[in-house]
Amino acid sequence: MDKILRSISYIFHPLLMPILGVIFYFSKSPRFIPYDIMRAKLVSLLILTILLPILLFFLLKTLGRVKSINLETTSERILPLTLNCIVIILVLKRILTPNQITELYFFFVGILISTMSCLILAVAKFKASIHMIAVSGVFMFFVALSIHFSININGTLALMIIIMGAIATSRLHMKAHTYKELIIGFFIGLLPQLILVRYWL
Structure with missing residues (x-):
C-alpha cells in the first residue's frame, strides 16, 4: 500500500495536468480543428510544459537551488514557480x-x-x-467544458474526484502536506478556473 500511495504522486504529477486538459479538450470539442493544428499545439505544449520544466529542474538541482523534485521547502519553490509562470506566459503569447x-x-x-x-x-x-x-484546476475545466459543449462526462468527473481523493491521501501519507495545505491548494486551483468561466462559457 505504501508503494501504491507513493506512486500516485508521481503518476498524477502536476506537470502532466495541463497537457491532460488540452488532450481532453481536443477529444471532446465538437468544433472542427485540423489534425495538423492539434498536433502542433500538443507537441509545442509538451515541450514547453513538460520537457522544459524538467530540464530547468535538473539545472536548478545542479546549481544547488533545489534538493528534490518534491520542493519540500517554501524557499525551494520560489524560483521554480517563477520560471513556470514565465513558461505559461510564453504559452499564452505564442501557442494559445x-x-x-x-x-x-x-x-x-x-x-x-x-x-x-x-x-x-x-x-x-x-x-x-x-x-x-x-488536479482541481483540471477538474473545474472539465466541468465547464461539459456545460459549454452540453456533453455528458459524468464518468470522467467521477473518476477525477476519485483521483483527487487519491492524490490527497498520497500527499498526507507521504507527510508532504497538512490538511490545510491540501484544502487551500484545492481552492487555489479551482477558483481561477471557475471565475474565468464567465469569459468563455
Missing part, C-alpha cells in the same frame, strides 16, 4: 492566443493565476499543495 482557441487560452490563464498565487504563498512561507492545485 485568445483569438484561436478561447477555451484553452483561459484554461492557461487560470493556470497562470493559480501558479502566481502559489508563488505568493511560497514567498509568505506557506506551502500550498501544487498537486491539488493542478
